[in-house]
Amino acid sequence: MFNIGMGELIIILLLAFLVVGPKDLPKVAVFIAKSIKYIKRLVKDVMSSLDLDEELKSLKEIKQTVDDVKDPKKLLSPVTDEFAEVKKEVKDVNKELKQKIDISK
Numbered sequence: 001m002f003n004i005g006m007g008e009l010i011i012i013l014l015l016a017f018l019v020v021g022p023k024d025l026p027k028v029a030v031f032i033a034k035s036i037k038y039i040k041r042l043v044k045d046v047m048s049s050l051d052l053d054e055e056l057k058s059l060k061e062i063k064q065t066v067d068d069v070k071d072p073k074k075l076l077s078p079v080t081d082e083f084a085e086v087k088k089e090v091k092d093v094n095k096e097l098k099q100k101i102d103i104s105k
Helices: 006-020 025-070 072-104
Strands: none
């Protein structure tokens, strides 16, 4: 994560030993470990809440789809539009055929 080598780690430990002292060093190490765990948990919670926002958006889209299916007018409107167009075409062809039959008589 931090890409710290062995030499750098030894220098950090020596500085911590000198600054904090041998008596308080274990307490500081425990405090740092608990702090890191707490921060990781916070980051995990934030990431999971972001995932929940995406899930909520997905569920809203699914609800909208279900609502569209519940309303037969919305569901059938493309079909009825096509049907009306085909019906109009059939009427036009029928009219043309009648005119041709009348002309041929």
